Amino acid sequence: MDLTDEKIVEQCLKGDREIYSLLVDKYQQMIYVLAYRMLGDEAAAKDAAQESFISGYLSLRSFRREAKFSSWLTSIALNKCRDMLRGRKDTVSVDDLGDVLPGKGADPEERYRQKENEDVLQEALGKLPDEYREVIVLKHIRGLDYAEIAQTAGVSEGALKIRAWRAREMLRFLLKEGQGTHV
Amino acid sequence: MYKERELLQRLLDGELDESEREQMLKAIEANPFLKRDYKGFAETIQALEEAKHPLAPPYFTAEVMRKLPVLAVPFWKKAALFLFRPHIFRLNIATIAFLLLAAVSGAVFLMGRGTMQTAALEQGKANTVMVTFRLQAPGAQSVALAGEFNKWMVNETQLSRSKSGEWQVEVPLRAGTYAYMFVVDGRTWLPDPDADAYRDDGFGSRNSVRRVYHL
Known part of the structure; x- marks a missing residue:
């Protein structure tokens, strides 16, 4: 049984x-x-x-x-x-978004060669602000819908959608950067 | 442009109705920049949803269970849980044989004990003599026997009346000497005219005495 x-x-x-x-x-x-x-x-x-x-x-x-x-x-x-x-100090807060936006950093091909054995996805996720990473992980890895995420995370659906959209924008760029291709 | 990007995100979340979805897909086809963005977001979501994840470490469950605290549970709940939860016992043949032997021996012992108790009871009865007490009282409504053999209880031993008005009862008594009295109609204490002897009762009256001998 x-x-x-x-x-x-x-x-x-x-x-x-x-x-x-x-x-x-x-x-x-x-x-x-x-x-x-x-x-x-x-x-x-x-x-x-x-x-x-x-x-x-x-x-x-x-x-x-x-x-x-x-x-x-x-x-x-x-x-x-x-x-x-x-307790960590190495996360990127929303105020430090400039560090991950286009136009900064080393040559993409160089960074790709240095980091080719690393988990590109995890590195990109790690660079998201914590609250953006939460909604991306719950929606696209855990597979919850916005209503379930709202109940789990204690955040309104409207705020979650805004965070999800912005997180996808950032993640799209970070993944492209990590794979060594230009935006 | 912002509105289009918002619609794009809602399309990716499956939140557009049928007509909105059709319009958006047409707009994407017509706009190369929007098409590039749509493709980029779709690939990002695909990377997330199809990512290979690391496996939980081995012995994860065992480690969690080892660290779990023991919660206080009332004894009666623990007992009920033990009694009503199915259990599996693994026993070897020697243990089964021993348990069966113990069960049979226990049954034999209890049966023997019961037999001994019955025998003791029978033997107790065998050491008694049936002693007859009689009183001629044709006018009495009831006659009882109270004495040392029934702790002077008035209602313990009732005599039966015959047609001639004689009241009689047989009482099993061991060998010895017993003081007693008849109680007529529940209130009149009378000595036995046929007693073996009489003894002063300390209340100004005399108790009847019967001597019982073993045959």
């Missing part, structure tokens, strides 16, 4: 600690990828993902059964990533 997420949560709340491993098995890849794309580092992503599951377990009593468990867990993971990003 297949157990639904809600049934597993119910059993956990009754004291069956081991059954929680079914939820960890099911969603570890989803949460790990989210964390990796947000943080850009595998070790940090592993920590954030594990802490997300532990926080989720400790907060099971606050899980509302009418919501999807995967969305609820995604929200927890997103908050973990935000906490870790706040």
Whole structure:
């Protein structure tokens, strides 16, 4: 008999600690990828993902059964990533967009040769402001629609769309730069 | 131009209705710059949605479960969970044989104990003698027997009346000496005229005494 997420949560709340491993098995890849794309580092992503599951377990009593468990867990993971990003100083804020706009930087072909073995996509994502990266990862990697992202990220749909459009503009340029082709 | 770029983004998000979509696609075909932008955004989204992602590290689940705290659960919940959750027990033949032997031995012991208790009861009965108590009281409505053998309880031992007005009861007693009295109609205490002896009761009256011997 297949157990639904809600049934597993119910059993956990009754004291069956081991059954929680079914939820960890099911969603570890989803949460790990989210964390990796947000943080850009595998070790940090592993920590954030594990802490997300532990926080989720400790907060099971606050899980509302009418919501999807995967969305609820995604929200927890997103908050973990935000906490870790706040401690970093090497992200580009919205005020520093000039550093990533056309007209600056070294010769594209030179940079491509230097970075040909790196994850061009992840590098480009890493250069986005955190709030832009969030909506791009949730929409195009996690596969949520704007309504779900609004609920998960706690941002209005209107603001999310503006961020998504601007993020695509930036990402398009950064990917082209990373691949060594001109805009 | 800004309006066109906004429509382009909405097209990419699938938010245009059928007629808006058709108009936008026509505009894209007609405008090479818009066409370039549309292609660029579509390729960007394709790169994101088709990207290969790293796999979660091995033993991820085991590490999470190891780090999970143990939440306090009431004992009764733990007991209910244990009792009503299916369990799988793996036993070897020797263990099964031992458990069966223990179960059979336990059953035999309990049955034997029950037999012994019954025998003790029977033996207890065998050590008693049926002693008859009689009182001639044709006018009485009820006659009871109260004595040392029933803790002087008035309603414990009732005598039965015969047609001649004689009241009688048989009581199993072990060998010994017993003081007793008849209680007529629930209030009149009378000594037994046929008692073996009499004993002063300390209240100004005399108790009847019956001596019982083993045969």
